[in-house]
Amino acid sequence: MVTDRLTDGRRIAQFLASELTGHDDLAGLAVTDPDPDVEPTPDGAFAYAIEHRGEGNHERVATVSVQPNRVRLAFERAVDTVAEAAETEGLRVRPKAVRPPKTLVFVEDGAQVKWLLPALETVSRELSEPTG
Template sequence: MVEDRLSHGKRIAQLLASEVTGHERSLSSLSVTDSDPDVEPTDDGAFAYAIEHDGEQVAEVFVQPDRARVEFVTEMATVADVAEQEGLRVRPKAVKPARTLVFVENGAQVKWLLPALRVVATE
């Protein structure tokens, strides 16, 4: 039986990395850094890679068994608004410095995250 949706955290994160490093012009200032190709999902989320904009870290991506979690460290309010408008689950993370968490629960939602990535790509 073929699964209808990609819902494995590591594969979702790989798909997201492909979008970031792909050929979309609006994301060309973003890069994937500090990647761990051997990362294995954990319940709390294992660090997979960081996303940088012109050398400054803007987000970190973590993998859980059934989703990827993107923790934005810049433009957090705007990212939260844009991601929610796209239908993604969003919540703040009360740490210093604060973060905005966006949950990507299947492969199709990677495309929903692109508008939020465009926000940090143009800051």
């Protein structure tokens, strides 16, 4: 039985970044503006952004902030579908009442990074669909 859990916010953020860059279903998403020296703070320190890169179009999807024992993602795009997908996987989700609205998703251990993948796939798919 495995008793070790990855609960260090900085390490969780690093694991999430490696999943973003190495997961085929997330090819449209990229880590941008990384701060390799980020130190966790109780309010959350900016670690990096997640951007969707389509045909000649780059748009910020979320920001990743590091707290001592978790990561907080503030989704700026596809906020409703992200919230639904993350809640379905058992992640803690909270709407943020700002304009435009955001969805906060909390990842509290390394295993939950895998739980976040369906939400990331959802936003990538939604932003890749042609509008019209």
